[in-house]
Amino acid sequence: xxxxxxxxxxxxxxxxxxxxxxxxxxxxxxxxxxxxxxxxxxxxxxxxxxxxxxxxxxxxxxxxxxxxxxxxxxxxxxxxxxxxxxxxxxxxxxxxxxxxxxxxxxxxxxxxxxxxxxxxxxxxxxxxxxxxxxxxxxxxxxxxxxxxxxxxxxxxxxxxxxxxxxxxxxxxxxxxxxxxxxxxxxxxxxxxxxxx
Amino acid sequence: xxxxxxxxxxxxxxxxxxxxxxxxxxxxxxxxxxxxxxxxxxxxxxxxxxxxxxxxxxxxxxxxxxxxxxxxxxxxxxxxxxxxxxxxxxxxxxxxxxxxxxxxxxxxxxxxxxxxxxxxxxxxxxxxxxxxxxxxxxxxxxxxxxxxxxxxxxxxxxxxxxxxxxxxxxxxxxxxxxxxxxxxxxxxxxxxxxxx
DNA sequence: GAACGAAACGAACGTTCGTGCTATTACTTT
DNA sequence: AAAGTAATAGCACGAACGTTCGTTTCGTTC
Numbered sequence: 446x447x448x449x450x451x452x453x454x455x456x457x458x459x460x461x462x463x464x465x466x467x468x469x470x471x472x473x474x475x476x477x478x479x480x481x482x483x484x485x486x487x488x489x490x491x492x493x494x495x496x497x498x499x500x501x502x503x504x505x506x507x508x509x510x511x512x513x514x515x516x517x518x519x520x521x522x523x524x525x526x527x528x529x530x531x532x533x534x535x536x537x538x539x540x541x542x543x544x545x546x547x548x549x550x551x552x553x554x555x556x557x558x559x560x561x562x563x564x565x566x567x568x569x570x571x572x573x574x575x576x577x578x579x580x581x582x583x584x585x586x587x588x589x590x591x592x593x594x595x596x597x598x599x600x601x602x603x604x605x606x607x608x609x610x611x612x613x614x615x616x617x618x619x620x621x622x623x624x625x626x627x628x629x630x631x632x633x634x635x636x637x638x639x640x641x
Numbered sequence: 642x643x644x645x646x647x648x649x650x651x652x653x654x655x656x657x658x659x660x661x662x663x664x665x666x667x668x669x670x671x672x673x674x675x676x677x678x679x680x681x682x683x684x685x686x687x688x689x690x691x692x693x694x695x696x697x698x699x700x701x702x703x704x705x706x707x708x709x710x711x712x713x714x715x716x717x718x719x720x721x722x723x724x725x726x727x728x729x730x731x732x733x734x735x736x737x738x739x740x741x742x743x744x745x746x747x748x749x750x751x752x753x754x755x756x757x758x759x760x761x762x763x764x765x766x767x768x769x770x771x772x773x774x775x776x777x778x779x780x781x782x783x784x785x786x787x788x789x790x791x792x793x794x795x796x797x798x799x800x801x802x803x804x805x806x807x808x809x810x811x812x813x814x815x816x817x818x819x820x821x822x823x824x825x826x827x828x829x830x831x832x833x834x835x836x837x
Numbered sequence: 838g839a840a841c842g843a844a845a846c847g848a849a850c851g852t853t854c855g856t857g858c859t860a861t862t863a864c865t866t867t
Numbered sequence: 868a869a870a871g872t873a874a875t876a877g878c879a880c881g882a883a884c885g886t887t888c889g890t891t892t893c894g895t896t897c
Contacts, residue, residue: 448864449874466753471666474855486857487875495855544753553749556811557662557740567813601805601821602828608808609801615752617763625797632798636828644894645844670885682887683845691885 453491456481457505460498465544468554469499469562499562506547507569513538515576524584525634531580532630535607536623545615549608574600581637590637602633649687652677653701656694661740664750665695665758695758702743703765709734711772720780721830727776728826731803732819741811745804770796777833786833798829 459481464472474495478488492498514537518530539546548570555563578596585592590599606629613622655677660668670691674684688694710730717726735742744766751759774792781788786795802825809818 447873452874468750473853475853484876485855486877489856490874493856550749552808552812553746554664556808563812570813597817598821598824601809602825604808605801605805605825608804609797612748612752612800612804613797616748616759617766621793625794628794629798629801632832636832643843648844669883671883680846681885682847685886686844689886 449491452481452483454505456483456488456491457502460502461506461509461547462543464502465542465547465550467544468550469502470554470558472499472502474498496560496562500565502547503551503562503565503569510538510548510569510573513541518580524580524587525589527580528577528584528634531577532603536610536626539607539611539614545611546607549611574604577603588639590634591639594637599633599637603630606630606633645687648677648679650701652679652684652687653698656698657702657705657743658739660698661738661743661746663740664746665698666750666754668695668698670694692756692758696761698743699747699758699761699765706734706744706765706769709737714776720776720783721785723776724773724780724830727773728799732806732822735803735807735810741807742803745807770800773799784835787835790833795829795833799826802826802829 456477460472460477463477463480472495474485474489478485481488492501514531514534518527518534521527521530535546544550548566551562551566552570555566574597577600581590581594581596581599584590585594585596606626609629610622610626613619613625619625652673656668656673659673659676668691670685671681674681677684688697710727710733714723714726714730717723731742740746744762747758747762748766751762770793773796777786777790777792777795780786781790781792802822805825806818806822809815809821815821
């Protein structure tokens with residue numbers, strides 16, 4: 446790994462932390478350069494535009510998300526255990542960055558702002574929803590969930606729980622947010638429990 | 642109503658629409674002045690700072706939220722009917738502005754940005770959660786919901802459903818978002834149904 | 838209709854934004 | 868160790884930001 450790639454990665458790490466707090470649009474070349482002990486032009490040289498920087502921050506985050514949330518969950522047994530691992534890992538992910546999940550901040554910011562950043566973000570979110578739905582389907586096959594339950598609805602519901610946790614903990618500073626999210630998650634599973 | 646109040650209200654109306662798309666921080670005096678056919682200084686004269694503008698946009702939105710969502714719901718019978726009215730009205734509210742619910746956009750933007758804007762926003766969100774919890778409590782009294790259900794947990798869950806709908810419809814452009822939200826809402830009620 | 842205050846304007850302020858240049862330093866490779 | 872390339876700094880640019888100023892136009896009131 447060359448020196449350039451090294452500092453570029455360091456820049457993206459710091460940029461991820463900043464963007465989790467102020468969003469991808471809130472990123473500025475100047476402040477980011479100051480926080481990485483680089484000149485504006487020195488940092489700018491690694492990217493050719495601000496949009497390219499935003500895209501690379503996004504890509505960097507997606508890679509880290511897969512490493513932290515998705516891949517480790519694949520070690521858990523198919524179906525419900527894997528779903529629980531996914532959710533538990535996501536909670537860790539949410540706490541890993543100072544401003545919480547980077548994608549949530551970006552989602553609200555870019556939902557009315559067309560362009561490649563939004564496109565990439567949408568695709569990553571759909572990938573996540575597909576992953577959840579797929580794990581749910583294998584849970585049906587394993588007999589952990591009702592066969593008539595809708596996997597896409599479950600993915601939608603889980604996404605809502607994640608958003609609710611982010612808001613309750615970040616904006617409202619609700620100390621009960623963690624348990625609230627756990628309760629909501631258990632309720633999500635309970636409503637899909639196979640008929641006993 | 643004087644001329645000044647009239648244009649000030651017009652400014653706040655337009656600012657609400659803009660802020661629903663780009664957030665309160667994304668508001669700029671210059672573009673807002675252009676969209677209201679005013680000069681920058683002419684518009685600025687109505688407010689003494691950008692922060693004051695943001696606060697007044699927020700207050701303006703809160704008043705409209707009460708008019709559109711909360712007050713009409715009080716016409717519905719206590720308990721479950723009123724809860725359904727609250728949710729239905731909120732869906733209208735979400736569609737009323739071009740960028741969806743103004744508070745959601747602001748929430749993500751200011752969750753790591755201390756100051757009076759954030760403080761006011763937090764207070765309004767807690768008021769909303771309290772309203773939902775209170776309606777739920779009267780629903781328990783009416784025998785619509787299980788007595789052992791947690792009203793605050795319900796408010797948290799409903800908030801999550803709202804957030805999920807906002808994201809699915811705004812960012813992902815999911816045409817099924819509406820029905821997904823309805824299904825989630827019905828599930829919320831079903832899990833609180835009194836033991837039959 | 839005269840007089841007064843409110844409302845809007847145009848111009849400019851200092852700052853920061855993203856983005857180009859041109860050197861110069863630091864790595865890498867032979 | 869020399870040569871060549873990659874990385875960083877320094878400087879400057881045009882534009883947009885929030886803000887202030889002095890001036891002019893408009894509404895309102897006597």
